[in-house]
Amino acid sequence: SYELTQPPSVSVSPGQTARITCSGDALPKKYAYWYQQKSGQAPVLVIYEDSKRPSGIPERFSGSSSGTMATLTISGAQVEDEADYYCYSTDSSGNHVFGTGTKVTVL
Amino acid sequence: EVQLVESGGGLVQPGRSLRLSCAASGFTFDDYAMHWVRQAPGKGLEWVSGISWNSGSIGYADSVKGRFTISRDNAKNSLYLQMNSLRAEDTALYYCAKDGYQSAEYFQHWGQGTLVTVSS
Numbered sequence: 001s002y003e004l005t006q007p008p009s010v011s012v013s014p015g016q017t018a019r020i021t022c023s024g025d026a027l028p029k030k031y032a033y034w035y036q037q038k039s040g041q042a043p044v045l046v047i048y049e050d051s052k053r054p055s056g057i058p059e060r061f062s063g064s065s066s067g068t069m070a071t072l073t074i075s076g077a078q079v080e081d082e083a084d085y086y087c088y089s090t091d092s093s094g095n096h097v098f099g100t101g102t103k104v105t106v107l
Numbered sequence: 108e109v110q111l112v113e114s115g116g117g118l119v120q121p122g123r124s125l126r127l128s129c130a131a132s133g134f135t136f137d138d139y140a141m142h143w144v145r146q147a148p149g150k151g152l153e154w155v156s157g158i159s160w161n162s163g164s165i166g167y168a169d170s171v172k173g174r175f176t177i178s179r180d181n182a183k184n185s186l187y188l189q190m191n192s193l194r195a196e197d198t199a200l201y202y203c204a205k206d207g208y209q210s211a212e213y214f215q216h217w218g219q220g221t222l223v224t225v226s227s
Contacts, residue, residue, distance in 0.1 A: 096154035
């Protein structure tokens with residue numbers, strides 16, 4: 001079955017840049033999406049179609065994709081950005097798959 | 108404002124059935140695909156099922172295929188998930204999610220979830 005692989009954790013100091021990667025064989029042909037999930041809350045879409053930011057999402061969140069890897073970048077991370085982040089995509093068979101998740105710690 | 112309110116969760120014995128509902132408001136319901144996504148306690152997100160705007164295209168995760176049935180009633184702005192032959196591994200918080208398109212592509216907005224616990 002299709003898998004999207006993320007690092008389990010990323011730590012960043014406030015004001016610094018955090019980068020979260022997502023690796024998947026179908027990413028050259030499929031969009032990547034990114035979700036933020038704070039403790040005890042529902043997920044929130046922060047990036048769609050590789051690099052588009054929904055309204056209301058701060059500009060410090062950006063996305064990119066190249067080859068088999070998509071990346072979520074948080075430029076100037078804030079304490080309130082501490083959360084779990086999941087990438088999401090589909091494969092050539094139409095399976096909907098979430099990444100393994102990355103816990104971002106800002107301290 | 109998009110609102111998705113799930114209901115129908117609870118404690119159920121293995122092998123029994125449960126039906127989840129999702130009441131949608133704040134958008135034109137029949138313009139968008141809808142999904143169910145679940146999250147087991149302390150675990151990651153898992154897509155369960157999706158349905159296109161007109162119910163013409165439906166998909167299921169392998170883990171629930173043959174046991175769960177997704178449906179929608181556009182006249183009532185509601186999404187449903189009929190869950191049969193429930194197993195302990197189905198225990199999770201079940202989220203209703205609105206797509207950004209008519210066909211099942213991604214999850215633009217999420218509800219707060221309804222908890223399903225399968226245990227004897």
